[in-house]
Amino acid sequence: MTDSLWLVLPGVFLWAGILALPWQPWRNRETLEAGDARDADLSDVTVLIPARNEAAVIAETLRAVAAQGHGQGIGQGNSMGHGQGIARGNSRGIGAGRDLNIVLVNDRSTDATVAEVTRLGLGHLNIVNGRSLPAGWSGKLWALHQGLPFVKTELMLLLDADIRLQPGTLCALKAKIQEHDRHFVSILASLRMESFWEKLLMPAFVYFFKLLYPFHLSNAGSKWVAAAAGGCVLLRTSALARAGGFEAIKGKLIDDCALARSFRDAGLHTWMGLSHSVRSGRSYDGLADIRAMIARTAYTQLRHSLLLLALCTALLTSAFLLPVAGFLFGADPVTRLLGLAGLVCMALSYLPTLRYYGMNPAWCAAFPLAGALYLLMTWDSARRHWTGAGAHWKQRSYAGSSGGA
Numbered sequence: 442m443t444d445s446l447w448l449v450l451p452g453v454f455l456w457a458g459i460l461a462l463p464w465q466p467w468r469n470r471e472t473l474e475a476g477d478a479r480d481a482d483l484s485d486v487t488v489l490i491p492a493r494n495e496a497a498v499i500a501e502t503l504r505a506v507a508a509q510g511h512g513q514g515i516g517q518g519n520s521m522g523h524g525q526g527i528a529r530g531n532s533r534g535i536g537a538g539r540d541l542n543i544v545l546v547n548d549r550s551t552d553a554t555v556a557e558v559t560r561l562g563l564g565h566l567n568i569v570n571g572r573s574l575p576a577g578w579s580g581k582l583w584a585l586h587q588g589l590p591f592v593k594t595e596l597m598l599l600l601d602a603d604i605r606l607q608p609g610t611l612c613a614l615k616a617k618i619q620e621h622d623r624h625f626v627s628i629l630a631s632l633r634m635e636s637f638w639e640k641l642l643m644p645a646f647v648y649f650f651k652l653l654y655p656f657h658l659s660n661a662g663s664k665w666v667a668a669a670a671g672g673c674v675l676l677r678t679s680a681l682a683r684a685g686g687f688e689a690i691k692g693k694l695i696d697d698c699a700l701a702r703s704f705r706d707a708g709l710h711t712w713m714g715l716s717h718s719v720r721s722g723r724s725y726d727g728l729a730d731i732r733a734m735i736a737r738t739a740y741t742q743l744r745h746s747l748l749l750l751a752l753c754t755a756l757l758t759s760a761f762l763l764p765v766a767g768f769l770f771g772a773d774p775v776t777r778l779l780g781l782a783g784l785v786c787m788a789l790s791y792l793p794t795l796r797y798y799g800m801n802p803a804w805c806a807a808f809p810l811a812g813a814l815y816l817l818m819t820w821d822s823a824r825r826h827w828t829g830a831g832a833h834w835k836q837r838s839y840a841g842s843s844g845g846a
Contacts, residue, residue, distance in 0.1 A: 446776045449767035451759040453779050456786030464657040467648070467790040469797045471656040471714035473617060473628060475609035483509060483541040483611060486675075487592045488600055491584035492558075493548035495602035498722045500557045502602055507563070509541060509611040541611075544591045546571050548584040554602075567591050578691045581671070586687040592678055601672040604630050607718035614675040617712060624680035624709040625701060629670040630719045634798060636726045643725070644804065645811040646735075647715075648794045653742075654698065656713045667705045668713040671697030672721065676704075683707050694741050715797065732818050739815075739822035750823055754816060760787070761812030784809075 459467060488506055492499055543563065547555050548571045558568065569588050574580055585599065596618070598611065618626045629650065632643040654668035674697070681687075684703040693699035701711050725731045743749040764787065767780025788805040795804055 445767060445770075445772045446779065448763050449771070449776055449779045449783065452761075452764040452767075453783040453786065455756070455760045456764075456783050456790060459652070459790050460786055462655075464655050466651045466655040466657070467793055469715055469793055471660060471712075473613055473626075473714045473716050473718070475607045475718040476613035476616060478509060478609035478612050481509070481609075481612045483615070485594050486596045486598055486611065486615065487542040487544055487594045487678075488598045489585060489588045489592060490543070490545045490600050490602055491548055491581050491588070492545055492550065492554050492602040493580065493584070494550050494552045494554060496550075496553040496557050498603040499554055500561060501605055501722055502600070503543070503545075503558065503561060503563060505605040505607070506541070506543060506600070506611075508608045509606060540565055542592075542594060543567070544569060544588045546584040546588040548580060549573070579694055579696060582687045582691050582693070582696050586691070589681075589687065595678060597676055597678045597681070599671065599674040599676070601630075601721075603721055603723040604672045605720045605722050606673070607720070610716070610718040611675075613718070614673075618675055618677070621712065622710065623712045625669070625674065625676045625704045625711040627669040627671075627675075627697065627701065627711070627713045628673040628716045628719045629713070630672045630721045631715075631717055631798065632721050633724055634800065636724070638728050638731055639725055640800065640804060641807055641811050642731050642814065644791075644794050644798055644800055645808065645815065647798075648791060649815065651794075654713070656715075659701070660712050660714075662705075662710065664705075667698055667701040667711065669697040669701035669711065670713070671700070673716075673719045674700070680704065680707075680709050684709060694738050728814075732821065735815065735818040736822040736825055739819040740826050741822075743819070743823075745826060750819070753819060757812055757816040761809040761816075765809050 490499075490502070495502075543566045545558060545566065546569045555568065558566075569591060571584055571587050574583050578586075596615065598614070600606075614626055614628070617623065629647065632639070632646065634640050634643045650670075654666055656668055659666040659668035684700075684707045687700075689703050690696060690699040701713075704711050725734065740750070743753060764780045764783030767776050768784055769777075769780070771777035771780055787808060791805050791808050792802055795802055
């Protein structure tokens, strides 16, 4: 065999192995869509939203929350916090699902986030004005921790400020957690896929997430996998206390999977899925925006380990770059044929993700480029850690955070 043939073979085996895995992480079996919201009673649910400089997206998020369940419509309510206390909303505002409660934590916003919220006149709303971030906490978890004392209901929906729920989604989440005896239900929101960079990299983000955290294994209770996406999580309030609350994971940057792990370690049942009914309103028009998002936690995901970084580099190079090189530049027909076989297996595993999001199958041809860019962004994340820059998000630095799940 030629030397080039040995370089191509690992990639072929990798992609064939992914297709052959019994839990089939490339499939989209775990899904949840909006249900029937007529006459829904959501009075046992509190929506807890951390918001830091979210003026551009918060109004649409809250309108979507208001469309859950029974009551709808914008009234004349007003909810303005003062100092570092709490202000209660006027019930003449938006009614949602028979007194669906909303707690919004204003996490030291410097933009018009609070003004956008109060302009809507939401009913059944509490605005908690957050305190300064203490040492050892990540910003989002500190915001959630401050809002927790104002949650008095059996169920709690943790919702990012940019996540928009289609009408009836909360009813479907509630049915899942109650009818399937779960304590924690999480949805990976549909990301925006409109710009070139979003189309290239966002489906790949979902694919890699499912590869790292196979939903099927996590939902089956595997001790090795605890999957979650923090943008949309419905949980039992009492179960959160059993899992140690937010304080148990206060320094974690990958807070969603850390929260799921704390539930699992407490003997509680979790579920994770995809949905078209849960959508992110955040845009990533340029490569720099996506790079910042990935660089924030990529090296943390590798536990700041140089060995794991080297292994990740070897795997991604073998999976994405060498099959392309073998197919285009192979020294003999067998090498080129094996390179093609690797690319075909790669496309077959990626195609279900593209189909789920209504993307053109031709984007399979760009998957190797996406893989190469994710490898570069992972190295950029490591570089930031080595130079002491650490993770940056929402005008905050987490250079010393543990971050891992």
